[in-house]
């Protein structure tokens with residue numbers, strides 16, 4: 001079964017993406033240490049484990065705080081691949097996305113995790129319990145991107161990985177919109193998210 005790590009490494013290899021930023025790292029051994037990029041940065045107030053190589057830095061704070069300090073910490077460093085997987089609310093993900101755009105390189109990609117929740121009970125905000133499966137309501141922001149950009153695609157793996165890059169920036173989709181309800185999302189997710197399979201992602205989408 002393909003994972004977010006496979007998707008991130010596919011993009012990195014295909015587009016020669018060298019500088020990686022992960023928002024929300026948790027345990028480095030799950031994803032961060034398995035990303036094949038030369039330079040890696042991470043942000044997470046509660047991260048555990050040691051980064052796999054010299055030069056990797058993980059900042060122990062929230063994404064809002066990190067983006068405020070970015071230039072102080074890393075000057076005008078930009079990233080080719082930014083993975084947003086921190087606090088899973090639509091509001092926070094939108095902020096993370098907007099901040100990520102400011103330090104995304106000109107051929108850069110942003111990947112959003114948890115865009116395709118399977119059950120409404122996994123989307124309740126605020127998170128009802130510390131444990132158990134939770135996607136949050138990231139899908140609401142993913143729908144906005146999906147409705148607006150024809151070239152924003154959610155790949156149907158690992159809770160849904162949304163992929164955005166500058167190539168899709170100018171393209172506005174002609175769309176009927178979303179009524180904001182779970183049922184409408186559930187019945188129209190393919191169209192709302194521009195949902196594609198892994199095979200479509202690696203095969204037929206030249207911009208991805």
Ligand SMILES: C[S@@+](CC[C@H](N)C(=O)[O-])C[C@H]1O[C@@H](n2cnc3c(N)ncnc32)[C@H](O)[C@@H]1O
Nearest residue numbers: 024025026030031044045046062063085086087
């Ligand atoms: C789902 S985990 C990340 C998993 C990891 N990206 C992976 O692929 O294995 C979410 C992480 O986001 C962190 N987090 C929560 N709120 C955050 C925030 N405001 N800014 C950055 N990270 C946050 C949590 O501490 C948690 O470790």
